[in-house]
Amino acid sequence: MSKTPLAAPLRQRRKEARPQELLDAALELFVEKGFSATRSDEVAERAGVSKGTLYLYYPSKEELLKAVIQQNLGQIIAQGSGIVDEFQGPTAELLSMLMNLWWDRVGNTPAGGIHKIMMSEVRNFPEIAQFYRDEIIQPATDLLGRTLQRGIDRGEFRALPVVEVTQALFAPLIFMALHKHSFGACPAEGLAMNCDGVIATHIDLMLNGLLKQQDAAPKGKKNS
Amino acid sequence: MSKTPLAAPLRQRRKEARPQELLDAALELFVEKGFSATRSDEVAERAGVSKGTLYLYYPSKEELLKAVIQQNLGQIIAQGSGIVDEFQGPTAELLSMLMNLWWDRVGNTPAGGIHKIMMSEVRNFPEIAQFYRDEIIQPATDLLGRTLQRGIDRGEFRALPVVEVTQALFAPLIFMALHKHSFGACPAEGLAMNCDGVIATHIDLMLNGLLKQQDAAPKGKKNS
Amino acid sequence: MSKTPLAAPLRQRRKEARPQELLDAALELFVEKGFSATRSDEVAERAGVSKGTLYLYYPSKEELLKAVIQQNLGQIIAQGSGIVDEFQGPTAELLSMLMNLWWDRVGNTPAGGIHKIMMSEVRNFPEIAQFYRDEIIQPATDLLGRTLQRGIDRGEFRALPVVEVTQALFAPLIFMALHKHSFGACPAEGLAMNCDGVIATHIDLMLNGLLKQQDAAPKGKKNS
Amino acid sequence: MSKTPLAAPLRQRRKEARPQELLDAALELFVEKGFSATRSDEVAERAGVSKGTLYLYYPSKEELLKAVIQQNLGQIIAQGSGIVDEFQGPTAELLSMLMNLWWDRVGNTPAGGIHKIMMSEVRNFPEIAQFYRDEIIQPATDLLGRTLQRGIDRGEFRALPVVEVTQALFAPLIFMALHKHSFGACPAEGLAMNCDGVIATHIDLMLNGLLKQQDAAPKGKKNS
DNA sequence: AATGAATGAGATTTCATTCAT
DNA sequence: GATGAATGAAATCTCATTCAT
Numbered sequence: 001m002s003k004t005p006l007a008a009p010l011r012q013r014r015k016e017a018r019p020q021e022l023l024d025a026a027l028e029l030f031v032e033k034g035f036s037a038t039r040s041d042e043v044a045e046r047a048g049v050s051k052g053t054l055y056l057y058y059p060s061k062e063e064l065l066k067a068v069i070q071q072n073l074g075q076i077i078a079q080g081s082g083i084v085d086e087f088q089g090p091t092a093e094l095l096s097m098l099m100n101l102w103w104d105r106v107g108n109t110p111a112g113g114i115h116k117i118m119m120s121e122v123r124n125f126p127e128i129a130q131f132y133r134d135e136i137i138q139p140a141t142d143l144l145g146r147t148l149q150r151g152i153d154r155g156e157f158r159a160l161p162v163v164e165v166t167q168a169l170f171a172p173l174i175f176m177a178l179h180k181h182s183f184g185a186c187p188a189e190g191l192a193m194n195c196d197g198v199i200a201t202h203i204d205l206m207l208n209g210l211l212k213q214q215d216a217a218p219k220g221k222k223n224s
Numbered sequence: 225m226s227k228t229p230l231a232a233p234l235r236q237r238r239k240e241a242r243p244q245e246l247l248d249a250a251l252e253l254f255v256e257k258g259f260s261a262t263r264s265d266e267v268a269e270r271a272g273v274s275k276g277t278l279y280l281y282y283p284s285k286e287e288l289l290k291a292v293i294q295q296n297l298g299q300i301i302a303q304g305s306g307i308v309d310e311f312q313g314p315t316a317e318l319l320s321m322l323m324n325l326w327w328d329r330v331g332n333t334p335a336g337g338i339h340k341i342m343m344s345e346v347r348n349f350p351e352i353a354q355f356y357r358d359e360i361i362q363p364a365t366d367l368l369g370r371t372l373q374r375g376i377d378r379g380e381f382r383a384l385p386v387v388e389v390t391q392a393l394f395a396p397l398i399f400m401a402l403h404k405h406s407f408g409a410c411p412a413e414g415l416a417m418n419c420d421g422v423i424a425t426h427i428d429l430m431l432n433g434l435l436k437q438q439d440a441a442p443k444g445k446k447n448s
Numbered sequence: 449m450s451k452t453p454l455a456a457p458l459r460q461r462r463k464e465a466r467p468q469e470l471l472d473a474a475l476e477l478f479v480e481k482g483f484s485a486t487r488s489d490e491v492a493e494r495a496g497v498s499k500g501t502l503y504l505y506y507p508s509k510e511e512l513l514k515a516v517i518q519q520n521l522g523q524i525i526a527q528g529s530g531i532v533d534e535f536q537g538p539t540a541e542l543l544s545m546l547m548n549l550w551w552d553r554v555g556n557t558p559a560g561g562i563h564k565i566m567m568s569e570v571r572n573f574p575e576i577a578q579f580y581r582d583e584i585i586q587p588a589t590d591l592l593g594r595t596l597q598r599g600i601d602r603g604e605f606r607a608l609p610v611v612e613v614t615q616a617l618f619a620p621l622i623f624m625a626l627h628k629h630s631f632g633a634c635p636a637e638g639l640a641m642n643c644d645g646v647i648a649t650h651i652d653l654m655l656n657g658l659l660k661q662q663d664a665a666p667k668g669k670k671n672s
Numbered sequence: 673m674s675k676t677p678l679a680a681p682l683r684q685r686r687k688e689a690r691p692q693e694l695l696d697a698a699l700e701l702f703v704e705k706g707f708s709a710t711r712s713d714e715v716a717e718r719a720g721v722s723k724g725t726l727y728l729y730y731p732s733k734e735e736l737l738k739a740v741i742q743q744n745l746g747q748i749i750a751q752g753s754g755i756v757d758e759f760q761g762p763t764a765e766l767l768s769m770l771m772n773l774w775w776d777r778v779g780n781t782p783a784g785g786i787h788k789i790m791m792s793e794v795r796n797f798p799e800i801a802q803f804y805r806d807e808i809i810q811p812a813t814d815l816l817g818r819t820l821q822r823g824i825d826r827g828e829f830r831a832l833p834v835v836e837v838t839q840a841l842f843a844p845l846i847f848m849a850l851h852k853h854s855f856g857a858c859p860a861e862g863l864a865m866n867c868d869g870v871i872a873t874h875i876d877l878m879l880n881g882l883l884k885q886q887d888a889a890p891k892g893k894k895n896s
Numbered sequence: 897a898a899t900g901a902a903t904g905a906g907a908t909t910t911c912a913t914t915c916a917t
Numbered sequence: 918g919a920t921g922a923a924t925g926a927a928a929t930c931t932c933a934t935t936c937a938t
Contacts, residue, residue, distance in 0.1 A: 015922065037260055037348050040908060050924050055909065119406040120344035124261050129410055137407075167417055175399040182343040183361075186353050193391055264933060274899045279934070463901065485708055485796050488929060498903050503930065567854040568792035572709050577858055585855075615865055623847040630791040631809075634801050641839055712912060722920045727913070 019057055019067075021047040027068050031113025031181050035065055035121045065117070066131050072111035073136045076102070080143055084150075091151030092207050095169075098147065099203050103173060107199070112177035119178065141166060148210075157210045165210070172202045243281055243291075245271040251292050255337025255405050259289055259345045289341070290355050296335035300326070301363045308371055315375030316431050319393075322371065323427050327397060331423070336401035343402065365390060372434075381434045389434070396426045467505055467515075469495045475516050479561025479629050483513055483569045513565070514579050520559035521584045524550070528591055532598075539599030540655050543617075546595065547651050551621060555647070560625035567626065589614060596658075605658045613658070620650045691729055691739075693719040699740050703785030703853050707737055707793045737789070738803050744783040748774070749811045756819055763823030764879050767841075770819065771875050775845060779871070784849035791850065813838060820882075829882045837882070844874045 025046035029038040040061055044054040058064040080098055087094045106112045122129045144166045151157035176195045184192060249270035253262040264285060268278040282288040304322055311318045330336050346353045368390045375381035400419045408416060473494035477486040488509055492502040506512040528546055535542045554560050570577045592614045599605035624643045632641060697718035701710040712733060716726040730736040752770055759766045778784050794801045816838045823829035848867045856864060 018922090033348055034260075034344055036258075039906090049922095051908095052910080052924055053922075056922070059909095061908075116343065119340065119402060120258060122406050122410055124257055126410075129407075164418065164422070168422065171399050171422075172395060175395050175402075178343060178399075178402070182346050183353075186346060186350075194388065198388070198392065198395075263931085275934090276899050276936085277897080280897070285933070466901090481796055482708075482792055484706075487927085497901095499929095500903055500931080501901075504901070507930095509929075564791065567788065567850060568706060570854050570858055572705055574858075577855075612866065612870070616870065619847050619870075620843060623843050623850075626791060626847075626850070630794050631801075634794055634798075642836065646836070646840065646843075711910085723912090724914085724920050725918080728918070733912070 018047075018049070018053070022049070022054060022057055022064070023068050023071050026064050027072060027110050027113070030065065030068065030117050031110055032185075035061075035117050036124070062125065062128060065128060069114055069132060070135060073106065073114060076105055076111075077136065077139050077143060081139075084143060084147055091147065091154060091156045092211060095147055095151070095210075096203060096207060098144070099169070099173065102170075103199055107173055107177040107180075108196075113181035115174055116178050116181045144169065151210065156212070158212055160210070169206055173199060242271075242273065242277070246273070246278060246281055246288070247292050247295050250288050251296060251334050251337070254289065254292065254341050255334055256409075259285070259341050260348070286349065286352060289352060293338055293342075293352075293356060294359060297330065297338060297360045300329055300335075301360065301367060304367055305363075308367060308374075315371065315378060315380045316435060319371055319375070319434075320427060320431060322368070323393065323397065326394075327423055331397055331401040331404075332420075337405035339398055340402050340405045368393065375434065380436070382436055384434070393430055397423060466495075466497070466501070470497070470502060470505055470512070471516050471519050474512050475520060475558050475561070478513065478516065478565050479558055480633075483509075483565050484572070510573065510576060513576060517562055517580060518583060521554065521562060524553055524559075525584065525587045525591060529587075532591060532595055539595065539602060539604045540659060543595055543599070543658075544651060544655060546592070547617065547621065550618075551647055555621055555625040555628075556644075561629035563622055564626050564629045592617065599658065604660070606660055608658070617654055621647060690719075690721065690725070694721070694726060694729055694736070695740050695743050698736050699744060699782050699785070702737065702740065702789050703782055704857075707733075707789050708796070734797065734800060737800060741786055741800075741804060742807060745778065745786060745808045748777055748783075749808065749815060752815055753811075756815060756822075763819065763826060763828045764883060767819055767823070767882075768875065768879060770816070771841065771845065774842075775871055779845055779849040779852075785853035787846055788850050788853045816841065823882070828884070830884055832882070841878055845871060 022043065026038075026043045029042055029046060032038075033042075040054055041051045043064070044051045047054070054064070058067060080101060083097060083101070084094065087097075118129070118132050122132070141163075145162050148157065148160075148162045148165060152159050152162075176193070176199055179193055180195060184195070246267065250262075250267045253266055253270060256262075264278055265275050267288070268275045271278070278288070282291060304325060307321065307325075308318065311321075342353070342356050346356070365387075369386050372381065372384075372386045372389060376383050376386075400417070400423055403417055404419055408419070470491065474486075474491045477490055477494060480486075481490075488502055489499045491512070492499045495502070502512070506515060528549060531545060531549070532542065535545075566577070566580050570580070589611075593610050596605065596608075596610045596613060600607050600610075624641070624647055627641055628643060632643070694715065698710075698715045701714055701718060704710075712726055713723050715736070716723045719726070726736070730739060752773060755769065755773075756766065759769075790801070790804050794804070813835075817834050820829065820832075820834050820837060824831050824834075848865070848871055851865055852867060856867070
């Protein structure tokens with residue numbers, strides 16, 4: 001007991017922090033340069049360790065990417081799922097919460113670049129494509145579909161086709177995230193977009209369009 | 225037709241066709257696998273020539289990509305520019321023509337994958353980013369802006385902010401093109417989208433939204 | 449026609465010679481240092497080409513080893529098979545021919561080191577083990593078995609168990625070959641063996657032992 | 673038994689047993705996979721300690737191999753030497769004892785794989801080759817030579833060349849041991865040998881051949 | 897003009913060894 | 918003594934580009 005002081009020994013503390021440091025470094029670099037174009041050494045270097053250490057924690061670059069995806073997107077989905085299960089109020093409010101959650105916690109953070117990575121590399125790494133579909137796309141689609149169905153079942157929303165609306169809801173959000181991490185991140189001028197503004201407008205319009213006429217908020221009152 | 229005289233000897237014709245064959249092969253492969261992940265040999269092989277021949281026509285892979293961009297997108301913009309200059313009718317019709325032209329000639333063809341290439345690689349190849357901005361993005365934005373301004377100036381459109389509307393108009397078209405060439409091209413299920421339907425709806429809604437109230441088509445009648 | 453002079457162009461000539469040069473270099477090094485311990489660059493360097501060139505001819509180190517085996521042992525077996533099929537005289541003479549052929553063309557040449565390579569690496573490279581068994585061990589065993597059976601069928605040899613005799617016949621030859629390429633190749637003293645003498649004696653004794661008593665050559669007359 | 677007192681505390685006993693456990697693990701693995709191909713971690717893991725602990729007992733993998741050799745073969749030679757010094761009966765019996773001792777205690781045990789290790793790696797590790805020659809090959813050869821000379825001096829054996837006979841005596845035993853630990857250990861069929869049978873026959877024949885005619889056992893009576 | 901053999905820098909991954917705890 | 922996290926040299930294999938023919 002006298003050997004283990006209250007403050008964990010330095011080596012120990014670093015070991016526990018390593019996976020997170022590596023995942024953060026990997027996410028940054030994968031988003032910035034792409035998965036293939038990022039060298040293992042770079043990830044290690046940015047995390048402040050040597051090349052070999054990276055392989056102590058993740059057996060290959062592909063597994064590292066999977067861990068990055070799971071860590072950054074998997075958790076958000078789980079969290080969203082919890083919200084949907086417990087929410088009691090009107091579905092429009094719930095949907096707004098989900099979309100804003102995504103934009104705050106994913107679209108507006110480095111995690112929002114993951115879809116760019118996938119879009120670029122999905123055709124060259126089938127195993128990762130499978131993983132992304134099974135662990136992220138499918139659960140996220142299910143979650144949104146469940147929410148829309150809730151609105152329809154409760155008589156709040158028009159009986160629109162669930163799948164198409166799901167795609168229409170998130171396509172512009174994802175497009176903006178893609179843009180932010182590609183052209184939007186280029187120092188060149190003439191490529192910028194007012195992402196937050198576009199997103200806010202989009203969410204407002206979409207929610208309004210979903211509601212049955214009598215429930216629709218009077219135009220001009222809602223949103224900023 | 226007048227460009228390829230029937231009388232030219234076969235060898236001659238093939239030699240003149242070389243650059244086009246190389247550009248077509250390069251476009252296909254760059255879209256399919258990405259720019260970095262495509263090997264020079266593959267391009268040459270698909271074009272039916274040897275690796276060395278490729279370098280007779282294009283001094284490097286980067287220059288080849290520039291030529292692909294110019295060939296496939298530069299010409300469309302020039303063509304659109306001609307249409308705008310000569311068009312006489314209502315601006316909504318003109319805008320619809322432009323968007324449908326883009327979807328038919330770009331979004332729905334391999335050329336639509338170029339934006340995916342750029343999105344993936346733009347941060348790793350600054351020189352190409354510059355080229356893309358100067359030769360494609362800027363002219364295209366100018367062209368659309370000019371068209372919108374025409375509608376506003378002629379009293380057809382509401383006086384909306386030109387830049388934001390430009391982005392809003394084309395974002396979903398580009399997003400669908402991105403999708404078609406990444407997830408949409410994966411054999412996996414659960415990743416498909418009804419692109420044409422979404423695009424048609426989007427164009428219809430957008431044009432309707434732009435028009436001043438008195439011109440707007442009565443709600444509920446339009447759309448497929 | 450005037451383009452292809454009688455003497456093949458230098459580049460062409462070298463290209464045709466490359467595979468053999470690479471196989472020779474690989475055989476030498478694999479025998480000398482073992483398969484795993486030989487670096488690809490070393491093989492290339494000894495063949496006088498660059499690392500990359502090696503991979504132009506053989507897609508991996510394992511495939512290179514397979515080619516070395518096939519080239520050096522497969523051909524000998526085919527040749528031995530031809531001899532057995534056409535031979536007309538007494539089986540003892542045929543067997544002697546086969547054993548001496550092996551010793552001259554394999555045991556006493558670098559090819560004799562291949563069994564050492566296999567012995568060392570067989571448990572770590574199952575695919576190569578399979579290849580060696582199918583392409584070399586099995587055909588060689590069959591060939592010898594066929595020869596022994598011929599002697600028994602013609603009433604020349606005693607009806608001994610074919611398989612055990614096959615092994616007994618070749619074990620010392622192979623052992624000597626193993627020794628030559630391991631301890632026998634060490635500069636250290638005290639590890640040498642008079643291989644040729646042991647082999648000659650062995651062949652003589654074995655053949656004598658196989659013959660039926662009345663056929664046995666009077667001792668002291670035969671062989672050197 | 674007298675070496676491991678029952679009273680020693682468990683921790684103490686394990687600590688004292690460490691080197692032996694490490695040597696056993698190393699022997700198994702070196703034989704199974706070869707010296708170079710065996711990772712230090714594997715040895716430590718099989719011995720039930722950590723990688724670091726291995727290096728507390730042996731300063732490098734090479735030194736560990738030397739200890740394995742000394743432990744497993746050096747002791748046998750010392751024991752054989754004791755037998756030869758004290759033996760009183762006929763030399764044929766002594767020689768038979770020695771060969772059967774070797775086969776039982778070495779050839780038929782993991783220690784028999786050491787020669788395979790040496791054969792594979794001897795040319796890459798000159799220092800170990802030297803060690804093996806000085807500590808094993810030379811003493812073993814001397815011991816056998818001394819025994820043969822005893823038989824000749826006492827008029828039991830024919831005056832054959834001592835060195836060649838020594839090699840002829842042990843070559844097949846060693847070959848069988850090599851086989852058992854390489855091809856013989858492969859799961860593949862068609863590579864097996866009836867080692868014990870071949871060895872028994874070999875010993876019988878050899879001893880018979882060494883004896884002067886009048887002492888030779890009548891043919892057909894001997895052996896099992 | 898056309899070829900394709902050749903190159904070598906560079907990427908991922910492994911592993912003997914060290915050393916702070 | 919014991920641990921196992923960390924290191925970095927080294928090995929296999931790839932590919933854009935060159936250049937003799």
